[in-house]
Amino acid sequence: MHLYGTQKINSNGHLEIGGVDAEELARIYGTPLIVYDIALVRDRARSFLKAFEEEEVSGQVAYASKAFSSIAMFRIVRDEGLSLDVVSGGELYTAIRSGYPAERIHFHGNNKSEDEIRMAFREGVGCIVVDNFHEIRTIGQISEELSLPMDVLIRVTPGIEAHTHDFITTGQEDSKFGFDLNNGQADEAFRLLSGISRVRVLGLHCHIGSQIFDTAAFNLAAGSLMRKVAAWREEHGYTCTVLNLGGGFGIRYTEEDHPLEPEEYVRAMIRTVKEAAAESDYPVPELWIEPGRSLVGEAGTTLYTAGSEKEVPETRTYLSVDGGMSDNIRPALYGATYSSAAALRMDEPHTSAYTIAGKCCESGDRLIEQALLPDMAAGDLIAVFCTGAYGYAMASNYNRMTRPAVVFAENGEHRIAIRRETYDDLIRLELETAGIGKEEVR
Numbered sequence: 057m058h059l060y061g062t063q064k065i066n067s068n069g070h071l072e073i074g075g076v077d078a079e080e081l082a083r084i085y086g087t088p089l090i091v092y093d094i095a096l097v098r099d100r101a102r103s104f105l106k107a108f109e110e111e112e113v114s115g116q117v118a119y120a121s122k123a124f125s126s127i128a129m130f131r132i133v134r135d136e137g138l139s140l141d142v143v144s145g146g147e148l149y150t151a152i153r154s155g156y157p158a159e160r161i162h163f164h165g166n167n168k169s170e171d172e173i174r175m176a177f178r179e180g181v182g183c184i185v186v187d188n189f190h191e192i193r194t195i196g197q198i199s200e201e202l203s204l205p206m207d208v209l210i211r212v213t214p215g216i217e218a219h220t221h222d223f224i225t226t227g228q229e230d231s232k233f234g235f236d237l238n239n240g241q242a243d244e245a246f247r248l249l250s251g252i253s254r255v256r257v258l259g260l261h262c263h264i265g266s267q268i269f270d271t272a273a274f275n276l277a278a279g280s281l282m283r284k285v286a287a288w289r290e291e292h293g294y295t296c297t298v299l300n301l302g303g304g305f306g307i308r309y310t311e312e313d314h315p316l317e318p319e320e321y322v323r324a325m326i327r328t329v330k331e332a333a334a335e336s337d338y339p340v341p342e343l344w345i346e347p348g349r350s351l352v353g354e355a356g357t358t359l360y361t362a363g364s365e366k367e368v369p370e371t372r373t374y375l376s377v378d379g380g381m382s383d384n385i386r387p388a389l390y391g392a393t394y395s396s397a398a399a400l401r402m403d404e405p406h407t408s409a410y411t412i413a414g415k416c417c418e419s420g421d422r423l424i425e426q427a428l429l430p431d432m433a434a435g436d437l438i439a440v441f442c443t444g445a446y447g448y449a450m451a452s453n454y455n456r457m458t459r460p461a462v463v464f465a466e467n468g469e470h471r472i473a474i475r476r477e478t479y480d481d482l483i484r485l486e487l488e489t490a491g492i493g494k495e496e497v498r
């Protein structure tokens with residue numbers, strides 16, 4: 057059984073996270089419950105920053121907030137000195153409400169609305185990552201209208217197919233994101249943005265995909281971006297100051313996954329950029345990265361309570377839990393795999409195979425196939441590991457399931473980061489509820 061971060065098995069055979077017994081957490085907050093090991097998040101943040109320090113390159117580590125966007129988590133990464141990548145007005149709003157310094161926020165998105173771009177200008181975000189020609193026109197108009205400056209990065213697709221799930225690769229040419237690096241689109245974007253007086257082009261951005269294990273794809277991307285900026289120096293006398301190589305560093309969901317230490321990917325990128333810079337006598341630009349999953353993924357564990365069981369003879373035994381695809385859509389959406397354990401029976405042999413199913417009205421609502429657990433009974437607590445990224449962030453109210461509570465555990469203490477949704481929360485937007493008159497409806 058693989059344990060993550062500060063997790064351990066205590067003398068009662070219970071799983072502990074951040075020094076807190078899973079039994080205590082489930083008793084106090086109920087289940088399903090997402091528990092973050094905050095020491096692990098901090099450790100990851102510090103390792104990324106240390107890689108830059110040791111490789112003697114200046115940079116920014118921006119938490120890709122889409123992985124888990126919440127005020128409490130934003131404050132943790134802010135205090136660790138990270139920047140923040142947001143992709144929507146909603147993420148930007150959450151960041152601002154968390155007290156994030158606007159100049160450390162990078163604003164992404166392949167279809168930013170005028171309102172979102174205006175909001176980014178007014179809040180004074182550190183940079184906009186420009187994605188398409190429509191956006192260039194809007195940025196030009198809004199910068200004129202508000203008489204405000206903006207730093208930008210040009211997002212490009214370098215034509216690299218990273219080996220991961222089709223829906224989470226983004227660096228290939230046939231992608232909805234960014235300007236093609238090789239067919240003239242990126243050059244045209246550079247020309248247009250350079251012509252907007254209040255806009256300063258910092259450099260290039262690419263993100264080749266997510267849950268990648270191989271440094272080769274990152275190195276290829278870094279190399280092709282460096283070649284492009286070197287060409288722009290020849291043609292336009294322009295020297296870029298920033299290269300943002302995105303996120304995507306893989307983590308260990310199950311024993312099939314063999315990631316490197318997250319910061320190793322960064323060290324490899326840094327070396328590639330340094331080598332490419334030396335080859336063309338180019339000043340080493342600042343390197344920015346945008347890890348999401350590798351910062352918070354392994355730090356999250358979901359605690360469920362087991363309920364009904366059904367045996368399909370010679371096929372499988374379903375063990376249903378009190379959550380499912382509504383708090384973790386990834387198995388249903390990507391065929392993602394997870395590992396699990398009986399959280400209060402950790403020292404017992406885990407030798408009985410179950411299909412852990414959710415409680416949504418979908419046959420595909422299955423969290424883990426062939427999970428090995430002790431013989432389970434209703435009421436047993438199950439821990440599903442590595443749910444910290446794109447779990448709660450992608451949760452829904454399908455079947456009017458209430459979204460779980462999120463708790464932070466650290467140094468033997470725990471605190472609620474997001475309270476559990478109530479049935480009243482489910483109907484809060486409905487106009488037919490008692491007490492809301494027609495005059496309030498817009």
Ligand SMILES: Cc1ncc(COP(=O)(O)O)c(C=O)c1O
Pocket residue numbers: 120123141164226263265266267302303304305346347348349350445
């Ligand atoms: C532009 C961009 N940056 C960063 C990330 C974060 O990726 P990950 O969570 O795999 O580190 C993503 C998501 O894939 C992304 O689209």
Ligand SMILES: N[C@@H](CCCC[NH3+])C(=O)O
Pocket residue numbers: 122224226266267386445446
């Ligand atoms: N949501 C995806 C990753 C997409 C990342 C955003 N570009 C996942 O769960 O793996």
